[in-house]
Amino acid sequence: MKKITSLLLAVLLIMTLSMGAFAMDSYVIEQGDTLYRISGKVGVSIEELVELNGIENPNLIYTGDLLKLVPDYSTMELNEQLVMATAWFQQSAEMRAISYQTFNFAKVLVDMDLADETVTAETRAIVVDLDETIIDNSDYEAWLIGKDFGYSSSTWNPWIQAGIAPALPGAVEFLNYVADQGVHVYYISNRKVLDDNSGYIGTKANLMALGLPFADEEHLLLRTGSSNKTERRTYVEDQHHVILYMGDNLNDFLADFAGIGVDERLAVTDQYKAEFGKKFIVMPNPMYGEWEGSIYNFNWGFSPLEKSEARKDILRIWDH
Ligand SMILES: [Mg+2]
Secondary structure (H helix, E strand, O other), X not given: OHHHHHHHHHHHHHXXXXXXXXXXXXXXXXXXXXXXXXXXXXXXXXXXXXXXXXOOOOOOOOOOOEEEOOOOOOHHHHHOOHHXXXXXXXXXXXXXXXXXXXXXXXHHHHHHHXXXXXXXXXXXXXXXXXXXXXXXXXXXXXXXXXXXXXXXXXXXXXXXXXXXXXXXXXHHHHHHHHHHOOOEEEEEEEEEOOOOOHHHHHHXXXXXXXXXXXXXXXXXXXXXXXXXXXXXXXXHHHHOEEEEEEEOOHHHOOHHHOOOOHHHHHHHHHHOHHHEOOOEEEXXXXXXXXXXXXXXXXXXXXXXHHHHHHHHHOOOOOXX
């Protein structure tokens, strides 16, 4: 018994020590250290050590100096900024009401179009985006909070493959109503099909489980090449009278919005103001989107600190 206890204690001690080493965020340079040697000791690459500490000459380091092993502002800290947007999107009754409002209004537009006798096209269609327009991925966003990594395909793809995203309130009723009127529904999404087709399979299974209509190869148009949706929109427009488009990202409506800065996006939005609530129906997404990229001038490789600073720099602040 005593042996087992001391063995357990030893294991606990080793675990504590190794966890401690793992959590170490700085290192004091010892006599005889080189960056190569330190890198081996602390498990941080030489390149990272150089960048984190602004080292000009990697061959010149000084005994007793403190080296940073983690950034001053980590991705985990940046992810804290997701809390308010995600809580609002997922748990506010206001977001739920906006979702109902949006689909109720889209139904009015569809009904108006159906009653319009000047429309001569044989088939009508609506085009909708998927993520944060029809289905809700806020569980994935919430999962990032408290983690020291951001969105990436290595975690996003398994989420897609799981096919468990719920529908946004009112979406299932609206899309089935539209289908019942003989109007086609096209889903144009930048989710990737993926090499083994698992992106398509997971997405289709998700839509089918939710009872959404037209979840088939003809109507579910995921990304196989460019993120630009123009070609896929044109494909639908060539065969149908498109009543309206729905999306949470202005690129879901027009490529004019892609890759431009914050001010320009606002200006182009003003330019198309007559289309919103008419042909373009926007859903709110405060968690992520092209709007975020525009704040970084699309430097998605910005460090967590640079991202946080860019977000704060963009704010219009009370001059008081
Ligand atoms: Mg979307």
